[in-house]
Amino acid sequence: MEIAIKPYVKSFIDFASQRPEVLCLSADLTSSCEVDKFRDQYPEQFLSCGMAEQNMLSFAGGLAMEGYRPFLHTFAVFLYRRPLDQLINSVAYSNRKVRLMGFLPGITTPGGITHQAIEDVAIMRAIPNMTILETGDATEVETVLPVADAVDGPVYVRVLRGQVPRLFSTPFEFNKLRCLSEGKDLLVVTSGICTEEALRATAVLKEKGVGVRHVHASTLKPFDKETLLEHMSQVDGGVITLENHTIVGGLGSIVSEIIAEEGIGKKLIRLGLKDTFAHGASKGYLMEKYGLDAKALVEAVETLSGQKTGITADDLAEARIDDVHSAAKAEAL
Amino acid sequence: MKNQESEVVALGIRKRVFEHTIKNNGGYLSQACSAADSLAVLYEDVLNLGPSIAPEIPAPFGGVPAPDNPNSFTGAGYHGEFASHYDRFIISPAHYALVIYAALIEVGRMAPEGLKMFNKDGSSVEMIGAEHSPGMEVTNGSLAQGLSMASGIAFARKRRGDEGRVFVYMSDGEFEEGQTWECFANMAHHKINNVTCVVDYNAQQCDGAMSAVTEIGDLVGKLKAFGADAVLVDGHDHDALREAMNRRSETGPVVVIAKTSPFQGMDYLQKRFPRLHYVRFTSEDEKIELRDAIAEQLGVNVDEIE
Numbered sequence: 033m034e035i036a037i038k039p040y041v042k043s044f045i046d047f048a049s050q051r052p053e054v055l056c057l058s059a060d061l062t063s064s065c066e067v068d069k070f071r072d073q074y075p076e077q078f079l080s081c082g083m084a085e086q087n088m089l090s091f092a093g094g095l096a097m098e099g100y101r102p103f104l105h106t107f108a109v110f111l112y113r114r115p116l117d118q119l120i121n122s123v124a125y126s127n128r129k130v131r132l133m134g135f136l137p138g139i140t141t142p143g144g145i146t147h148q149a150i151e152d153v154a155i156m157r158a159i160p161n162m163t164i165l166e167t168g169d170a171t172e173v174e175t176v177l178p179v180a181d182a183v184d185g186p187v188y189v190r191v192l193r194g195q196v197p198r199l200f201s202t203p204f205e206f207n208k209l210r211c212l213s214e215g216k217d218l219l220v221v222t223s224g225i226c227t228e229e230a231l232r233a234t235a236v237l238k239e240k241g242v243g244v245r246h247v248h249a250s251t252l253k254p255f256d257k258e259t260l261l262e263h264m265s266q267v268d269g270g271v272i273t274l275e276n277h278t279i280v281g282g283l284g285s286i287v288s289e290i291i292a293e294e295g296i297g298k299k300l301i302r303l304g305l306k307d308t309f310a311h312g313a314s315k316g317y318l319m320e321k322y323g324l325d326a327k328a329l330v331e332a333v334e335t336l337s338g339q340k341t342g343i344t345a346d347d348l349a350e351a352r353i354d355d356v357h358s359a360a361k362a363e364a365l
Numbered sequence: 366m367k368n369q370e371s372e373v374v375a376l377g378i379r380k381r382v383f384e385h386t387i388k389n390n391g392g393y394l395s396q397a398c399s400a401a402d403s404l405a406v407l408y409e410d411v412l413n414l415g416p417s418i419a420p421e422i423p424a425p426f427g428g429v430p431a432p433d434n435p436n437s438f439t440g441a442g443y444h445g446e447f448a449s450h451y452d453r454f455i456i457s458p459a460h461y462a463l464v465i466y467a468a469l470i471e472v473g474r475m476a477p478e479g480l481k482m483f484n485k486d487g488s489s490v491e492m493i494g495a496e497h498s499p500g501m502e503v504t505n506g507s508l509a510q511g512l513s514m515a516s517g518i519a520f521a522r523k524r525r526g527d528e529g530r531v532f533v534y535m536s537d538g539e540f541e542e543g544q545t546w547e548c549f550a551n552m553a554h555h556k557i558n559n560v561t562c563v564v565d566y567n568a569q570q571c572d573g574a575m576s577a578v579t580e581i582g583d584l585v586g587k588l589k590a591f592g593a594d595a596v597l598v599d600g601h602d603h604d605a606l607r608e609a610m611n612r613r614s615e616t617g618p619v620v621v622i623a624k625t626s627p628f629q630g631m632d633y634l635q636k637r638f639p640r641l642h643y644v645r646f647t648s649e650d651e652k653i654e655l656r657d658a659i660a661e662q663l664g665v666n667v668d669e670i671e
Contacts, residue, residue, distance in 0.1 A: 079520075082554065084547035090510045091551065094517020097503070098525070118544070121507045122514050126496060127430040161431055184432040 034198040036170030040066040040191060047177040048103070049074055054181070055095060057081050058105045059088050065105035065135045066193050089115040092130045093122035101129050101181060107141070108134030108149035108190060112156060119186075120159060127161045127185040137166070137190035138276030139305075139319065140225060144312030149190075150305050154281020156188045157253050164253040165206075166190040168199065168227040172250055175203035182206070190224060197228050207251040209259045215243030218269035218336055221260070223249045223283050225315070226274040226303075226324055232351040233326035233333075233343075240341045242333060243267075255286050261294060270299035270336045274329055279304040301332045326351070371603050374471045375405035379630045380663050381467040384670050385480060387656050391645035395634055397464045399567035399600065399625035404464065404534070406606040407563060408472045412532060413452045415445025417469075421476040423499050426489045430496075440494070441502040443474045449527040453518060455502055457511025458536035458565075462494035462501070469500050509542035511535070512562065516552050516618075519560045532610075533562045537622075538570040540581045546591065553592025553617045560618040561610060562593075566600065567625045573639035584622055592617040600625035633658035 044067055048054045060083045062068045071078040081088040085106065092102040104111060111132045112119055123130045134149060141147045156164050163183045167173045173192050180187045183206075200210065212227070213234055222230040227248045234244045245267050247260070264271065271291070275283040284302030291298055305322050319325040326348045334340055378401040386392030408414075419442030427436040441447070444454050456465055463483065469475040479499065482488035494501040505511040512533050519531040539545050552560060566584070568575045575581060588595035594614035598605040600623025609621040627641050628634040633655055634641060646652040660667045 079555070081551060082547075084544075084551060086544040087513045087516075087547035087551050090513030090544070091517040091520070091548070093503070093510075094514040094519070095521050096517075097514070098518055098521030100521050100524075117507050118510055118513070121504050122510050125430065125504050127432060160429070 034170070035195050036198050037195055038066050038193065039170040039173045039196055040193055041069055043174045043177060045070050045073065048077060051101075051181075052077070053100050055079055055100050055102045056105065057088060057092060057102050059083060059085050059110060061106045061135070064107070065133065067105050085110050085115040086118050089118035090122035093118075093126065093128050096123070096128035096130050097126070101131065103131045103133055105133050106135070107147060108137045108152050109147055111188070112149075112152055116155070123186050124159045124161045129184070130186045131180050132186065132188040133191050134188060135191050135193050137224060139310050139322070139324070140192070140276065140315050142312045142314060145309050148310055150278050150310060151281065152188070152190070153252055153277050153283070154285070157281060157286075161185045162253060163187045163251075165204075165251055166224045166249070167192050167204070168224050168248055168250055170196040170198040171200040171202070172204045179204045179206050192225065199228060199231065204250055207254050207256050209256045209263070210248040210250070211263070212246040212248055213238070213244055214266070215245045216267055217243035218245065218333065219263055219267045219271045220244055220246045220274065220329065221249060221271065221283060221287055222246070222274045223252065224276045226276050229319065229325050230274055230329055232348055233329040235351050236343050236347045237330065237333060237341065240343060242337070242341060244333070249283060252283065252286065255290075257290055260287065260290060264291075264296060264298060270301070272301045272303060272329065272332045272336065274303040274324065276324060277304050278307060280307055299336060301336055303328050303332055371405045371409040374409050374468070375401040375603075376630070376663070377471040378405060378464060378467045380665055381470060381480070382463055383631065383659055383663060384665065385463060385467070385483065386644060387652070387670050389483070390652070391643065393460060393463050393642075394631070394644040395567070395569060395627035395641040396461050396565070397467065398629040398631050398634065399569075399627050400461060400464050400565045401468075401630070402601045402603060403563050403565060403606055403623045403625070404468045405471070406603050406610065407454070407532065407534070408468055410607055411610045412454055413450070413529065414454065415448060415451050417444070417474040418442045418446050419499065421479070423475065423479050423482060423489050425487050426497060437497065439496045439502055440489070440499045443469055443500045444502065448529070449525070450529055452529045452532055453502060453515075454500075454532045454534070455505070455511050455515040455518070456494070456500060456534045457505050457539060458508065458534070459494040459501065459504075459506040461534070461536070462492060462498055465494065465500045466490060475499050508536070509539045509544040512539070512545060513548045516548055516557050516560055519557050520555060523557065523559050530559045530561055533560060535562050535564045537564055537566045537568065537575060537581065537584070540584060541579050549588065549591040549593055549618070556616055558614050558617055561612075562618060562620045563610060564620060564622045565625055566622045567627045569627045569639070569641050571642045577639065588620050593620045594618070595620040595622060597622045597624055601629050630663065631659045632662060
């Protein structure tokens with residue numbers, strides 16, 4: 033598996049440099065959000081807003097009103113926690129074309145509670161007019177910008193940075209689930225970094241004869257309900273969701289709402305942060321500790337099917353085809 | 366030199382808000398006292414706005430803005446078309462809505478009948494104005510966001526080379542919000558000098574006198590330290606207001622702090638100090654006493670109110 037290095041850097045330069053009405057806004061985390069090269073090459077299109085997110089959100093609303101399309105760059109948490117009022121009143125209500133590029137989603141940062149956006153999807157989903165995209169690999173990071181920019185209204189994007197695995201060969205498609213395997217036993221729905229993790233488990237599960245159907249969601253609001261229903265109808269067993277987020281209000285909730293509203297008699301297991309905050313540590317450690325990893329997925333498969341798979345930690349470790357990835361240092365600030 | 370027209374408009378605003386408050390058993394009356402003069406000078410003499418392009422009688426609420434709602438609208442049309450040479454006027458304290466509607470009527474941008482829809486279900490003439498309300502260009506009820514949005518509009522207009530300025534009407538209580546100061550720092554950093562803020566410094570807020578809620582201290586000094594060209598003027602002196610509102614700065618925004626009285630033109634309201642934010646009546650006697658006293662001072666015939 034290829035590990036791309038800072039795929040956002042070039043993607044944003046290529047994208048924004050061709051669109052003079054795009055403005056790059058940053059709140060003192062410019063290099064951390066990989067737009068420092070853009071700032072240096074296109075200073076006239078770059079606006080430093082300082083550590084002042086409340087003003088930045090409302091300011092962006094004003095820019096968008098005048099026909100500019102501001103792309104706000106900061107850590108995901110800082111886009112919606114402190115400036116939620118501004119996000120709602122200055123941006124979302126008026127359906128302004130403001131693009132919120134949220135870096136370090138979920139537990140991808142060792143920054144702990146203050147830096148980990150673990151309830152962002154839940155909050156953003158509850159805001160009318162909001163669109164939510166989540167990147168799961170380097171290809172999606174490279175191709176999400178025009179998709180986000182085509183939305184008539186505000187968009188929140190969970191962006192991966194640094195060393196990002198390349199899983200997909202086709203670009204980000206708006207509101208379209210990707211089918212990664214077509215088993216008949218049970219359905220696994222994943223998003224973001226959890227998709228890579230699930231791929232490890234599904235490879236081993238298939239070897240053990242478990243027919244896993246695996247889909248990856250990169251548009252969380254709206255949601256490709258029709259395709260999900262189709263996939264659910266193709267499996268005999270239940271559904272497992274796995275997300276880099278609290279299980280309240282995110283992907284697991286999206287799927288559960290669909291199951292309930294459509295009256296589908298399937299059991300659902302939601303994997304993710306189980307209504308808990310996390311703390312500061314490496315991504316790998318946190319994924320294991322909070323049950324966001326391949327092992328947790330295998331255990332959920334066993335729970336759902338009532339049968340042991342016999343898969344060991346060693347089996348999963350061998351499935352980790354990304355020695356480059358495991359050598360990667362924890363995502364620093 | 367006295368400009369007769371702005372004085373007439375200011376008196377008209379006070380009368381209209383007063384009559385409406387009596388008819389509707391309550392209203393934002395003290396804001397008319399403090400703000401009528403600065404709003405009259407702005408609309409009459411300072412703002413460079415095109416003729417209203419909005420319906421004289423405001424349309425019913427058109428639904429919230431959304432990609433699938435082509436019927437939503439804003440109240441910006443009452444300030445004329447968007448054109449590079451025209452100013453925009455953002456009203457940040459959305460609870461001044463009644464005073465703004467009265468001002469729009471007095472300067473001929475809205476029909477007097479429009480006020481009959483005030484605070485009526487399904488109407489766009491809401492009590493706390495939102496962006497669909499007459500004269501409102503953005504949604505401002507959560508205070509201190511108007512200035513930041515205005516600064517974004519101003520930055521965009523300057524970048525595009527527009528000649529028009531962005532005027533922002535603010536209440537003094539908004540200087541208690543951190544966002545206001547974030548915005549002034551940002552405007553100085555980006556040399557946003559096409560913004561003029563007019564602050565109704567009536568020293569009143571919802572809980573009462575500002576000095577009892579949170580003292581904001583030396584506002585002029587603070588604003589100057591933040592890179593603004595700030596000036597304190599008598600907010601009821603039209604000549605002084607006009608002169609201050611026409612100031613220009615090369616480096617940052619202009620702030621006109623209009624020192625005002627929440628009783629101006631309605632001395633009777635002093636009896637209610639410090640509970641002035643929203644005037645309501647607890648008895649008919651109380652209402653009649655207030656009505657008769659203020660009507661006499663404003664020269665309103667009480668028989669014509671009801």
